[in-house]
Amino acid sequence: MHIKHLNLHLLIILTITSLTASAQTIEYTMPEETSPHEGTWIQWPHNNLYGPWYRADLTPTFVAMTNALESGEKVHIIAYDNTELDFITNALSSASVPLSNIDFYIHETDDVWSRDNGPMFVYDQNNDLIILDWGFNGWGDDTPYSKCDIIPQSISADIGIPRVDLSVMVLEGGAIEHDGNGTMMATRSSITHSSRNPSLTEAQIEDTLTTYMGITKFIWLDGVYGLDITDMHIDGFVKFANDSTIITMDSTDLDYWYVSAAEMEIIYTATNAVGDPYEIVIVPLTQNNVLTTYGNDLGYKGSYCNYYIGNDVVLVPTYNDPNDATALSIIQGVYSNRTVVGIDVRDMYEYGGMIHCVTQQQPIALNATGLSEPRGVKSSFLQNSPNPFSTSTTITFSMDGNPSVTIDIYNALGAKTQSISPSKGQRSVVLDASNLANGIYLYSLSINGKVVDSRKMSVIK
Numbered sequence: 001m002h003i004k005h006l007n008l009h010l011l012i013i014l015t016i017t018s019l020t021a022s023a024q025t026i027e028y029t030m031p032e033e034t035s036p037h038e039g040t041w042i043q044w045p046h047n048n049l050y051g052p053w054y055r056a057d058l059t060p061t062f063v064a065m066t067n068a069l070e071s072g073e074k075v076h077i078i079a080y081d082n083t084e085l086d087f088i089t090n091a092l093s094s095a096s097v098p099l100s101n102i103d104f105y106i107h108e109t110d111d112v113w114s115r116d117n118g119p120m121f122v123y124d125q126n127n128d129l130i131i132l133d134w135g136f137n138g139w140g141d142d143t144p145y146s147k148c149d150i151i152p153q154s155i156s157a158d159i160g161i162p163r164v165d166l167s168v169m170v171l172e173g174g175a176i177e178h179d180g181n182g183t184m185m186a187t188r189s190s191i192t193h194s195s196r197n198p199s200l201t202e203a204q205i206e207d208t209l210t211t212y213m214g215i216t217k218f219i220w221l222d223g224v225y226g227l228d229i230t231d232m233h234i235d236g237f238v239k240f241a242n243d244s245t246i247i248t249m250d251s252t253d254l255d256y257w258y259v260s261a262a263e264m265e266i267i268y269t270a271t272n273a274v275g276d277p278y279e280i281v282i283v284p285l286t287q288n289n290v291l292t293t294y295g296n297d298l299g300y301k302g303s304y305c306n307y308y309i310g311n312d313v314v315l316v317p318t319y320n321d322p323n324d325a326t327a328l329s330i331i332q333g334v335y336s337n338r339t340v341v342g343i344d345v346r347d348m349y350e351y352g353g354m355i356h357c358v359t360q361q362q363p364i365a366l367n368a369t370g371l372s373e374p375r376g377v378k379s380s381f382l383q384n385s386p387n388p389f390s391t392s393t394t395i396t397f398s399m400d401g402n403p404s405v406t407i408d409i410y411n412a413l414g415a416k417t418q419s420i421s422p423s424k425g426q427r428s429v430v431l432d433a434s435n436l437a438n439g440i441y442l443y444s445l446s447i448n449g450k451v452v453d454s455r456k457m458s459v460i461k
Helices: 054-069 082-094 151-159 202-213 251-256 261-268 324-334
Strands: 002-004 013-015 037-043 074-079 102-106 120-123 129-135 163-170 176-178 183-187 217-221 239-242 245-248 279-282 313-318 339-344 360-363 379-381 392-399 405-410 416-420 428-432 439-447 450-459
Touching (some): 054 074, 054 082, 054 339, 102 151, 120 360, 129 151, 176 239, 239 324, 245 261, 245 324, 279 324, 313 324, 324 339, 379 450, 392 439, 405 428, 416 428
Parallel strands (some): 037 074, 129 163, 183 217, 245 279
Antiparallel strands (some): 037 360, 120 129, 176 183, 239 245, 392 428, 405 439
């Protein structure tokens, strides 16, 4: 267990005071959620907004998420104060959750929705991690937000990753889904509406997302303003499962979710930035209206699309519903190298969100070395040779025993381009670069499904 407080050291902070429709240069790129994580950020529930029942209602969900994630990546927990920190550590310890891969940060928050207000991590042109600090206004001034709005600034200071101040534009993480290769899907009702960005045109918003996230293709749905507190965030009903697959619902369930027929057609026929169609995978809604653990009928069904992809697990919301098993099975079929874990979100769902809403990934640094190893396995991962290279290169590694090994190759946008699974006992592989373009790539070593190390390499032809 590690506890971290605000460190007052020099950080690079770029403040954007205005946005123009002329800026379309890609300066930063955001990797897709399946790319290797250093860790996951969550903001633990407390009783300072909704009353004395809130923390107790939501804590089992947060304990289950932390327990599922901690073996595959760091879990960064933001606690409201030291009293809350004691509660959290006691709750985790009582559930026998190991604390060795968990650290804690003390900052006051309004609520738990770190996807929307927390730090958003991207790579700059030197492949260094940067935090984007978008404006956050409580989903259009619907709830208190002043404490949550400054969380990215606080975390930037805590962990020493530079921050770009983009508070001139309001953007919630749950309002966008992107494939890591330049394509984004979103609803206008939650981004371009006057409740978020009254002084910005859609073209200005698009240019900003191109510059700071590497988005080059925009798939807009109109959405429905006022339908819920988020004004119809996309991550409630559409998910880029990876760079080639979209998970969504059938037409009946999308109609139930107030998605129009025209928008359904946009989803089902979506193509990526180079014009290739996505594979469409359909998951159901819950069969019944969601009933909380304390017997409150919410009066509406639950979505399974709002899940979170960790390094070695996929956390899927469940509702004690007959369709839970069906949804888990479908999603497991998409992620052969990860374990799907159902997380009961019934009580949290009453407040408007599911798993994706309360998690935010931090990608690994592209020059990272010495990441944590699976328990009981010692390994080393050598720089590929030759490097740079044009046609092929050899990647060498060593480890105790004969565990399952995977080497994944990622481009500068964080999209996986290739995956190699050496035979057990094999300690080197030859990477064929015939299908790789010039540029910088990351390659990561996974042991028994867990990313343990990574290196950079250069292809020059």
